[in-house]
Amino acid sequence: MNRAIYPILSGAVAQEKQLQVFANNLANVNTAGFKQDQQGFRGLLARAGSPAVISSPMSGIPSTIASRPTGPTERVFVEPHGVRTAFEPGRIRITGNPLDLALQGKGFFEVKTSEGIRYTRNGMFSLDNQRRLVTNVGHIVMGTKGELKVPPGTVQINAQGTIEVDGKQIGTIKVVEFPDAQMPQKFTEGLFTGGSPKVTADPQLQSGHIEESNVNSLGEMVKMIQGMRSYESAQKLIQTLDNMTQTAIQDLGRVQ
Numbered sequence: 001m002n003r004a005i006y007p008i009l010s011g012a013v014a015q016e017k018q019l020q021v022f023a024n025n026l027a028n029v030n031t032a033g034f035k036q037d038q039q040g041f042r043g044l045l046a047r048a049g050s051p052a053v054i055s056s057p058m059s060g061i062p063s064t065i066a067s068r069p070t071g072p073t074e075r076v077f078v079e080p081h082g083v084r085t086a087f088e089p090g091r092i093r094i095t096g097n098p099l100d101l102a103l104q105g106k107g108f109f110e111v112k113t114s115e116g117i118r119y120t121r122n123g124m125f126s127l128d129n130q131r132r133l134v135t136n137v138g139h140i141v142m143g144t145k146g147e148l149k150v151p152p153g154t155v156q157i158n159a160q161g162t163i164e165v166d167g168k169q170i171g172t173i174k175v176v177e178f179p180d181a182q183m184p185q186k187f188t189e190g191l192f193t194g195g196s197p198k199v200t201a202d203p204q205l206q207s208g209h210i211e212e213s214n215v216n217s218l219g220e221m222v223k224m225i226q227g228m229r230s231y232e233s234a235q236k237l238i239q240t241l242d243n244m245t246q247t248a249i250q251d252l253g254r255v256q
Contacts, residue, residue: 003075005241010077012234014041015227017080022224025215032136033122033190034213035085036220042081085186090121090214092206098155099125099133102211104204107177108184108192111139112147118191119176119184123210133163133173137189143171144199157207175203 018039028034092102101123103109108119124136133141133148140147143163153166161173176197178184184192 014078015231019227029215029217032210036215038084040081044077090212100210102206102209107175107200110142110174113139122190142174144174175200
């Protein structure tokens with residue numbers, strides 16, 4: 001088999017992984033608080049065995065194939081190398097529900113799940129049958145002094161997260177933030193985990209609003225199309241090399 005196929009094949013596999021990330025971003029374009037992902041890549045030198053980053057997350061297969069690393073060999077492979085989450089804020093949308101909250105700037109809501117403490121930017125909150133403040137999937141929203149139970153009455157939540165019912169304070173929503181170099185990792189159901197957050201001293205919340213996904217659907221569609229074209233180019237290259245090998249074998253057979 002023509003050995004040139006292997007670097008191209010590695011690029012096609014990496015591109016396929018990137019397409020999966022784009023597809024997941026598009027699937028969550030309407031998910032409140034969702035943060036888009038970007039697939040990273042790295043190059044692997046065939047003989048040196050030491051990885052070298054040669055492409056940005058948005059690079060395609062052609063640039064990968066054209067890479068010519070220094071070292072004992074000119075062949076280089078590419079492989080997926082981690083997924084970076086973009087924490088830029090999404091657009092703010094009015095809902096009119098006083099329990100819906102949007103965070104301005106950095107920070108996460110702290111919630112309690114069956115698997116421990118997690119974090120989210122999805123502020124679509126409601127009350128469960130015990131009148132506890134919960135997320136749209138039932139995780140308990142934490143306050144600065146534990147769970148928040150909201151008695152019947154007119155609810156108001158100010159910009160600092162203090163909850164008042166008929167003018168009486170019943171608790172404050174806990175908002176935490178992470179250092180830029182220690183951001184949490186994605187978990188499931190729009191949650192994040194890990195890191196060592198600290199309580200935000202002066203959070204800025206908007207009641208009656210939620211933060212939408214930060215995915216740009218149009219931009220993501222363009223990336224998807226570019227990725228598909230790169231993947232198809234790799235397929236054609238592999239097919240061409242395979243045909244060349246087949247032709248060479250047939251010609252050699254006639255000479256014999």
